[in-house]
Amino acid sequence: MSKKSPLKLLVVGSNYSWSIENYYINYLTELGVDIKLFPAQLMFYDYYYASSINKIMFRLNLSKILSKINCLFIKTVTSINPTHILVFKGMELSPKSLLWAKQRGIKLVNYNPDNPFVFSGKGSGNSNITKSIELYDLHFTYNLDTQKKLKEQHKVKTELLPFAFDISQELFEVCQKEKEVLKVCFLGNPDKLRASFIEALAEIGIEIDVYGNDWNNYINHDNITIFSPVYGDDQWKTLRKYRVQLNLMRPHNLDSHNMRTFEIPGIGGIQLAPETKEHRLFFEADKEIFLYNNVEECVDKINFLLSLTTEQTNQYRTHTREICLKNKHSYKDRALQVLKVLEKI
Numbered sequence: 001m002s003k004k005s006p007l008k009l010l011v012v013g014s015n016y017s018w019s020i021e022n023y024y025i026n027y028l029t030e031l032g033v034d035i036k037l038f039p040a041q042l043m044f045y046d047y048y049y050a051s052s053i054n055k056i057m058f059r060l061n062l063s064k065i066l067s068k069i070n071c072l073f074i075k076t077v078t079s080i081n082p083t084h085i086l087v088f089k090g091m092e093l094s095p096k097s098l099l100w101a102k103q104r105g106i107k108l109v110n111y112n113p114d115n116p117f118v119f120s121g122k123g124s125g126n127s128n129i130t131k132s133i134e135l136y137d138l139h140f141t142y143n144l145d146t147q148k149k150l151k152e153q154h155k156v157k158t159e160l161l162p163f164a165f166d167i168s169q170e171l172f173e174v175c176q177k178e179k180e181v182l183k184v185c186f187l188g189n190p191d192k193l194r195a196s197f198i199e200a201l202a203e204i205g206i207e208i209d210v211y212g213n214d215w216n217n218y219i220n221h222d223n224i225t226i227f228s229p230v231y232g233d234d235q236w237k238t239l240r241k242y243r244v245q246l247n248l249m250r251p252h253n254l255d256s257h258n259m260r261t262f263e264i265p266g267i268g269g270i271q272l273a274p275e276t277k278e279h280r281l282f283f284e285a286d287k288e289i290f291l292y293n294n295v296e297e298c299v300d301k302i303n304f305l306l307s308l309t310t311e312q313t314n315q316y317r318t319h320t321r322e323i324c325l326k327n328k329h330s331y332k333d334r335a336l337q338v339l340k341v342l343e344k345i
Contacts, residue, residue: 005032007342010080012073013088014041018231020113020259021088023166027335038076040092043069070097077101084109084342087136091125095132102135107345111140111161115252117149120191124252137345140338143256144278159341162282163259165266165324166331171236172321175267178241180310184272184302185242187211187235188260190218194248198224200295206302208246211238240267243313244305246298247273257282262329265289265320270313272301288323 009028013021015037029035047054047065057063069092077085084107087093102108112125116133119125133139133154140161141147147158167175184206186198195218198208202223210219215226230238239245245264249256257278264271265288273279275291283289290305292298305313324330 003032005034005339005343007033007084007339008080008082009033009035009342010038010077010082010085011035011088012038012040012085012090012093014039014045016042019088020163023164023331024086024335024338027332028339030332031335031339033339036076036080036082038073040069040073041089043072044092066092066094070094073097074100077104077106082106084345086111086338086342088112089114089125090129090132091123092128093132094128095135098132098135102137107138107342108136109138109140109342109345110136112146113142113163115143115146116141117146118252120250120252138341140341143253144281145255157345159337161334161337162278162329163257163262164329164331164334165262167236167263167266171233172267174233175237175240178237180313181209181242182306183242184208184244184246185211185238186246186248187230187238188248189213189229190215191250192218193251195219197248197295197298198246201299201302204295204299206299209242236267239264239269243270243308244302245269245271247271249274249276262324266324266329268317268321270305270316271320272298272305282327282329283320283323288320 011021011025013019015022025035025037044065048058058065073093074097085101086109089112090110098108114124116125116129134156136156138157138159139150140159141150142162147160150156150158186208189212198210199219199221202208202221205223207223209225209227211227212229247260247264249258255276257276261273261279272290272292275293279289279291285291290301292301
């Protein structure tokens with residue numbers, strides 16, 4: 001059992017099953033940290049998606065939901081009196097509330113799994129994030145470019161915190177038994193850039209299975225088969241069983257990495273991803289990850305991977321899993337990194 005940490009941590013975020021906060025809450029708790037969750041994002045979404053009227057009221061700036069959330073935040077902080085507050089993203093908290101907490105001597109830390117400077121959708125950021133940047137004692141960020149901008153333009157302390165994977169050995173062994181599907185797969189939700197790239201592959205003759213929400217509104221091609229999103233164990237089985245797992249970036253992290261960067265090799269998948277400096281930072285090209293710069297290169301790599309024998313691909317699968325474990329790319333390892341940084345401040 002881990003020794004008790006002197007930290008008293010309030011996490012601001014959500015507790016949806018897919019939330020990245022869960023990994024840190026679970027593993028920091030294992031490391032002896034006293035943690036409480038203030039589910040600000042959950043409170044907002046429960047209100048916003050409850051009715052069309054609520055959506056209209058919020059969009060017209062007539063809703064009091066954010067004021068209510070901030071009042072509850074202040075009451076929670078007063079009651080718990082944490083030593084640190086770790087805010088995931090932070091769209092719901094006003095700069096005024098954060099400043100109030102800071103003046104109480106509480107250390108404020110932010111981790112934004114999107115980009116605080118580039119908002120690629122209505123759920124990726126707002127003015128609360130922009131106006132609060134310099135109030136935090138520390139920013140965790142997964143993105144090297146974001147880290148540089150935070151340091152140079154805003155003069156704030158930063159720590160690189162890449163994404164990771166979280167797969168038990170038992171689940172890994174179950175997924176190993178999946179029968180291989182000799183096709184290309186993309187697992188994720190659509191946007192115009194992703195749809196355009198996938199359609200370009202299909203036009204050249206590549207057959208692709210896509211899993212996610214609303215793909216029917218973006219693409220329609222005989223070489224593309226659309227499936228509903230998969231979660232939990234089914235997600236890991238899907239990432240594992242296809243011969244080629246395609247990775248596509250979002251507009252806010254085109255030269256960075258994403259969660260799939262580590263999830264695919266973590267389950268022993270074969271990843272075909274955009275050429276970025278962060279992908280090369282974490283993995284060796286053509287041994288641990290396959291990279292492309294354009295549609296033509298992607299097609300060449302797909303044809304190469306589809307031509308390999310099962311024995312050859314199994315060697316890749318085993319190696320990528322071993323690299324993820326050896327280089328400590330799990331969320332358990334990331335949580336230990338977070339704890340060490342929090343204790344320093």
